[in-house]
Amino acid sequence: MQRLAKSALLFIAIGLALYAGVYYAAERLMFHTGRSNPFFKIAVTQEATFDWVILGASHAMPLDFGDFNAHMQGETGLRILNLASPGTGPLYNRFVLEHFLRAHRAKNVLYVVDSFAFYSRSWNEERFADAKLLRRTPLEPAIAALIFDYVCHEGVDPRALLDYVAGFSKINNRERFARDVWEGEAQFDRVYRPSASAVKKRMAYLYPDKTAVAALDRYLAELATIVATSRRSGANVVIIKMPTPSQYRSQLPDETTFDRALSPLLTRSEIAFHDFSQAMDEPRFYFDTDHLNRTGLTEFFATHLKPIIISAIRR
Amino acid sequence: MLFTSLEFFVCLPLALMLFALLPAGKRWIWLLLASYGFYGASRPFNLVYLGAVTLFVWGCGAAMERATRESARRLLLTAGLAAVIGSLIAFKFYDFVAGELERVAVEVLGSDSAITLPRLGVATPVGYSFYAFSAASYLVDAFSRRLAGRSGAGELALYLAWFPKILAGPIDRATNFLPQVAQGLRADPERLVLGLQLIGWGLIKKVVIADNLAPMVDKAFGIAAFASPIELLVSVYFFAFQIYCDFSGYTDIAIGVSLLFGLQLMENFRRPYLACSTAEFWGERWHISLGRWFRDYLYIPLGGSRAGPVRQYLNLMLVFIASGLWHAGLGYGVGWTFLVWGALNGAYQWAGVATRPFWTWMAGRLPRASRSLPWLTLRVLLTFHLIAITWVFFRARSLGDAWLILKKIASNLIEIPALLSRFPFTAEHYTAFALIAFLVCVEIIDERRPIVQRLAAGPAALRWCVWYLGIFALLVLGRWQAREFIYMQF
Numbered sequence: 001m002q003r004l005a006k007s008a009l010l011f012i013a014i015g016l017a018l019y020a021g022v023y024y025a026a027e028r029l030m031f032h033t034g035r036s037n038p039f040f041k042i043a044v045t046q047e048a049t050f051d052w053v054i055l056g057a058s059h060a061m062p063l064d065f066g067d068f069n070a071h072m073q074g075e076t077g078l079r080i081l082n083l084a085s086p087g088t089g090p091l092y093n094r095f096v097l098e099h100f101l102r103a104h105r106a107k108n109v110l111y112v113v114d115s116f117a118f119y120s121r122s123w124n125e126e127r128f129a130d131a132k133l134l135r136r137t138p139l140e141p142a143i144a145a146l147i148f149d150y151v152c153h154e155g156v157d158p159r160a161l162l163d164y165v166a167g168f169s170k171i172n173n174r175e176r177f178a179r180d181v182w183e184g185e186a187q188f189d190r191v192y193r194p195s196a197s198a199v200k201k202r203m204a205y206l207y208p209d210k211t212a213v214a215a216l217d218r219y220l221a222e223l224a225t226i227v228a229t230s231r232r233s234g235a236n237v238v239i240i241k242m243p244t245p246s247q248y249r250s251q252l253p254d255e256t257t258f259d260r261a262l263s264p265l266l267t268r269s270e271i272a273f274h275d276f277s278q279a280m281d282e283p284r285f286y287f288d289t290d291h292l293n294r295t296g297l298t299e300f301f302a303t304h305l306k307p308i309i310i311s312a313i314r315r
Numbered sequence: 316m317l318f319t320s321l322e323f324f325v326c327l328p329l330a331l332m333l334f335a336l337l338p339a340g341k342r343w344i345w346l347l348l349a350s351y352g353f354y355g356a357s358r359p360f361n362l363v364y365l366g367a368v369t370l371f372v373w374g375c376g377a378a379m380e381r382a383t384r385e386s387a388r389r390l391l392l393t394a395g396l397a398a399v400i401g402s403l404i405a406f407k408f409y410d411f412v413a414g415e416l417e418r419v420a421v422e423v424l425g426s427d428s429a430i431t432l433p434r435l436g437v438a439t440p441v442g443y444s445f446y447a448f449s450a451a452s453y454l455v456d457a458f459s460r461r462l463a464g465r466s467g468a469g470e471l472a473l474y475l476a477w478f479p480k481i482l483a484g485p486i487d488r489a490t491n492f493l494p495q496v497a498q499g500l501r502a503d504p505e506r507l508v509l510g511l512q513l514i515g516w517g518l519i520k521k522v523v524i525a526d527n528l529a530p531m532v533d534k535a536f537g538i539a540a541f542a543s544p545i546e547l548l549v550s551v552y553f554f555a556f557q558i559y560c561d562f563s564g565y566t567d568i569a570i571g572v573s574l575l576f577g578l579q580l581m582e583n584f585r586r587p588y589l590a591c592s593t594a595e596f597w598g599e600r601w602h603i604s605l606g607r608w609f610r611d612y613l614y615i616p617l618g619g620s621r622a623g624p625v626r627q628y629l630n631l632m633l634v635f636i637a638s639g640l641w642h643a644g645l646g647y648g649v650g651w652t653f654l655v656w657g658a659l660n661g662a663y664q665w666a667g668v669a670t671r672p673f674w675t676w677m678a679g680r681l682p683r684a685s686r687s688l689p690w691l692t693l694r695v696l697l698t699f700h701l702i703a704i705t706w707v708f709f710r711a712r713s714l715g716d717a718w719l720i721l722k723k724i725a726s727n728l729i730e731i732p733a734l735l736s737r738f739p740f741t742a743e744h745y746t747a748f749a750l751i752a753f754l755v756c757v758e759i760i761d762e763r764r765p766i767v768q769r770l771a772a773g774p775a776a777l778r779w780c781v782w783y784l785g786i787f788a789l790l791v792l793g794r795w796q797a798r799e800f801i802y803m804q805f
Contacts (some may be wrong), residue, residue, distance in 0.1 A: 171790050
């Protein structure tokens with residue numbers, strides 16, 4: 001019996017050593033192929049202070065597609081870090097911001113708001129356990145501690161922490177050799193051909209739980225926390241809505257309720273808010289149902305965004 | 316709860332620990348509770364169906380035991396079978412048949428005379444096809460007095476609800492299961508090791524092989540009209556291995572988990588793609604528990620091969636059509652494709668019976684040639700391709716799709732070498748080919764002498780290496796995103 005126990009222990013010890021080796025290799029590989037994950041960006045940045053940090057979901061991501069972030073920095077002479085990631089709501093954005101502020105500083109925070117991200121756990125609590133995000137998030141004790149905090153206080157699934165610490169999603173990453181580029185980036189130069197069925201599908205995907213008022217209140221409170229956290233760190237907050245084509249906009253469920261609910265927060269906190277959702281209607285500005293392509297983004301930046309970003313210098 | 320979920324791997328050791336702490340004679344009670352917990356975890360209402368079947372079958376069995384008149388026993392058996400099999404048929408087909416009747420009525424009588432038939436609106440409870448067949452076999456065995464004194468309600472409930480097999484089999488017999496429970500369940504180290512090996516191998520087949528093939532199969536079968544002949548051909552091959560690894564992987568895990576609790580379930584797969592004929596494939600190697608169920612409870616009662624050649628042909632076709640209907644389910648719909656799939660397999664059996672005298676004569680005239688490796692290889696390949704053709708009907712969304720896929724492949728057979736060189740194979744394709752090659756190698760080695768025996772005879776270092784390779788293959792290559800087992804949906 002004692003011999004059996006010894007063998008079992010040895011088997012487990014060798015297994016753990018092998019696991020550690022595979023985990024290390026997966027972590028190194030992640031650093032070789034990393035690019036768009038916000039935690040990866042924070043881990044590899046050389047700068048300590050940024051003039052602008054951008055937060056939000058996929059609508060904010062084109063601002064970092066290709067060389068566009070470099071283009072914006074060149075045009076404005078400011079340091080900009082885009083920490084947006086696809087399908088993430090204010091709870092996840094807060095998680096990113098809190099980690100960023102541990103060792104960095106932002107003078108301004110640009111929050112790109114999307115109503116869908118305020119209506120479902122899918123885009124908030126459940127995003128913490130998403131293998132696609134976890135497999136590209138570098139292993140750091142500070143991030144593990146932060147996830148633990150979210151598990152204890154925000155209802156995040158404990159399996160997210162287990163997965164993050166054990167590195168399972170990294171070891172099991174089927175796209176381990178591919179660069180971490182969101183699929184939309186490959187279509188950045190494409191021009192979208194309007195499709196009603198595509199918009200319908202997109203709405204069903206973005207609003208899986210319809211539009212519940214309780215969820216909206218919960219996630220608006222998270223946005224308020226983001227604003228408060230940013231301000232405590234000395235950052236000014238600007239909230240914008242990105243342009244979307246009219247075909248997409250017309251199908252948004254209950255967008256006026258969202259706007260009405262957002263309004264008191266903006267007034268109370270005296271946040272600068274710019275609604276550009278109706279600024280660019282033409283399909284030629286988009287690469288899919290609702291994301292700006294290079295032409296659209298160039299136009300949007302020159303006409304609308306640049307003045308806002310530049311204003312940070314004048315302040 | 317899936318066998319591939321984290322919840323299962325957390326619950327299993329807990330269930331085992333409590334099992335070990337209880338006295339042997341009382342362990343079945345804990346296993347019954349655990350089985351109900353497992354089955355009811357995703358949809359508690361399913362327990363109502365399971366409970367109803369259990370109570371009904373137990374009532375019929377107990378009444379049969381007490382009945383003195385043969386006619387009364389026969390009546391109870393008929394009523395029991397009619398209720399169990401009838402409910403299965405109703406769950407599976409009533410809504411489908413009602414829809415088809417309405418459609419035919421519109422075509423024949425015109426849209427003005429459209430009829431609307433009432434619908435059940437109830438989906439077949441998960442695993443119903445499996446435990447309904449177990450229940451039916453229990454009734455027949457009770458009628459035949461093969462279960463005398465072994466029909467306690469609790470033990471019967473465990474037999475029907477036993478969590479490793481309830482969702483996708485094997486359709487074990489009460490004559491095998493109940494005596495083991497009656498003797499008191501004990502796990503011995505040898506069974507534990509064998510059980511863990513089976514669980515490991517089952518997981519590799521499911522999450523490493525089947526689930527890595529699935530996306531390519533889904534894609535090609537989903538766009539059959541637009542897919543290229545090579546893409547379809549590759550997908551047909553991939554599906555043959557996907558369904559094998561998915562289903563036999565589940566069975567291996569079910570048998571392995573049962574062994575951990577000291578229960579030996581019947582074998583369900585024996586390297587089916589090494590069969591030399593379709594009769595061997597269905598009779599001895601593929602879904603053995605279902606094949607034997609149909610043999611013992613349908614084919615033989617119908618007269619089997621003893622009632623003359625015409626009846627034998629008829630019986631064979633009936634059995635395979637019934638098998639086709641049994642397979643119709645939620646997985647790939649309840650269409651006519653399953654009927655064709657069953658009929659095609661029945662036709663293969665007809666051809667096998669018709670040509671048997673020729674093969675017997677040939678084996679007598681050319682004994683060495685008929686046992687030679689090239690000849691056997693040819694037969695294995697031919698059998699595999701015949702079976703692969705039937706899988707097209709099994710997997711396709713409609714008869715039209717199945718026919719289109721076969722037509723596209725057949726009309727381009729000559730050009731395939733040229734098309735192959737132009738097809739944009741991806742890393743996923745090459746991984747899939749490598750996994751299939753690995754599986755075939757393992758099966759060939761296992762066929763000559765079981766790998767379990769080879770490992771047991773080899774040095775410990777070799778065994779450990781195999782274990783580590785298996786575990787890390789699961790970690791690195793497995794697809795763990797909770798993809799359901801195909802047969803769970805029947």
